Amino acid sequence: MIAVVLTLVLMLSACGQAANQGNAPASTSAEVAKSTNDSVVASTEPAADAEYWTYESDKGPVQIPRNPQRIVIPVQDFIGDLLTLGVTPIAVAGNDILNHPYFKEALTGVEVVGDDMTVSLEKITSLEPDLIITYQEDTYEQISKIAPTVFIPWGKYDYKERLIEIGKILNKEQQAVKWVTDFNQKLEAKKAELADLIAADKKVAIFEIAGKELFLYGSSYGRGGEIIYNGLGLHAPDLVEEVAFKEGWASLSLETLPEYLGEADYIFQGFSRGVEQDKLDILDSVFWQSLPAVKAGHVFTYDLKTYYLSDAYALDKQLDEIVTLLKSLQ
CATH class of the missing domain: 3.40.50.1980 (Nitrogenase molybdenum iron protein domain)
Incomplete structure (x- = not known):
């Protein structure tokens, strides 16, 4: 054949x-x-x-x-x-x-x-x-x-x-x-659990290391964005929304991390490709270590394999995980 x-x-x-x-x-x-x-x-x-x-x-x-x-x-x-x-x-x-x-x-x-x-x-x-x-x-x-x-x-x-x-x-x-119908009701219940955080307009950013490249993500590119922004109604820092939400993503340099993530109260951080040293070079840098969310311990490392997907089955599980995490860090 x-x-x-x-x-x-x-x-x-x-x-x-x-x-x-x-x-x-x-x-x-x-x-x-x-x-x-x-x-x-x-x-x-x-x-x-x-x-x-x-x-x-x-x-x-x-x-x-x-x-x-x-x-x-x-x-x-x-x-x-x-x-x-x-x-x-x-x-x-x-x-x-x-x-x-x-x-x-x-x-x-x-x-x-x-x-x-x-x-x-x-x-x-x-x-x-x-x-x-x-x-x-x-x-x-x-x-x-x-x-x-x-x-x-x-x-x-x-x-x-x-x-x-x-x-x-x-x-x-x-x-x-x-x-x-049931999921819409669940979303409302989960939002009620985060009422104080939402009312305080806490900012949440999604940041990913891809080898030597760095990316920000919005509401339409997986990585929990559908739940964080569209489902729970949380917001990213203004500059992140400006550059990453129209296309769903944006690239940035190591030196500009404080500019884009300095106003983030919580950071969801992923690692999509490259070697372990690539990740360490970023996470050990003064630019990352100086971020308020990092200093406060408000960083969640997501697994790209699970947070890549945005189907109903995956989003239902992500909703539970994300809300549990944010409640634990309030």
């Missing part, structure tokens, strides 16, 4: 996304073998006795099973949406995805069909799926030949809207709407 490999370069911008989304997806290539949102494209609802129904996707109408049983998710960013709805896919993709702290238990026995860079169409075919859901433009044509495939453009929906749309696809719209 001759395999043709389509290769993409994973760039920094692949971590980006549309407003109110978490991180953007990692790019993939393929090893080829044989609502509540008015913008949602209208679909023909499944009849109670119909085995298949027509879903009007962004790629056109797709005949999909009314109650799919063998679902493949070849992108890590949609995994949590299925788990939130009580659905376990038969196969997923992602780097070391079965050991992900949020997914490890839920994905026991699930197959892996690729990582963040490649997926195997041959393996997907061998699993005989009855439904595939993806956002990958480059592999859609090949994957759609294997089984009914729904293409959901990345960034078209925020995480709540996307959960409801996937709920429609899986015939679980009521469960999705209920989750959104």
Whole structure:
């Protein structure tokens, strides 16, 4: 069998996304073998006795099973949406995805069909799926030949809207709407727990070390920003909002740390790439050590593997973790 490999370069911008989304997806290539949102494209609802129904996707109408049983998710960013709805896919993709702290238990026995860079169409075919859901433009044509495939453009929906749309696809719209209602109530309850901190307009910044590069993040690039800023209504220092919130991120130099982070009461700090010495060079520097939040011990080091994701499943867990942390540091 001759395999043709389509290769993409994973760039920094692949971590980006549309407003109110978490991180953007990692790019993939393929090893080829044989609502509540008015913008949602209208679909023909499944009849109670119909085995298949027509879903009007962004790629056109797709005949999909009314109650799919063998679902493949070849992108890590949609995994949590299925788990939130009580659905376990038969196969997923992602780097070391079965050991992900949020997914490890839920994905026991699930197959892996690729990582963040490649997926195997041959393996997907061998699993005989009855439904595939993806956002990958480059592999859609090949994957759609294997089984009914729904293409959901990345960034078209925020995480709540996307959960409801996937709920429609899986015939679980009521469960999705209920989750959104319950989560909105949970957000309000968590905000009440932080009422004093929010009323005092405490500033929270998200800062990441990436080798020799340094970055600030806003509300739309994962790393807890969706919960911190959009969910809990907290604010970053004014200068951080000015430079990082429009695009979702901004780079900065070591020397400008006091300028951007000097007004931060709390800092969420991550480490995405490089060697340990790169991190130490920053954290041991006078620029970092002089920050008020650092002196006060108000720094939380987040795990990028968990805080990268911005699906419903991950955000629910991040909400609990972030509120617990902030309450402990008040």
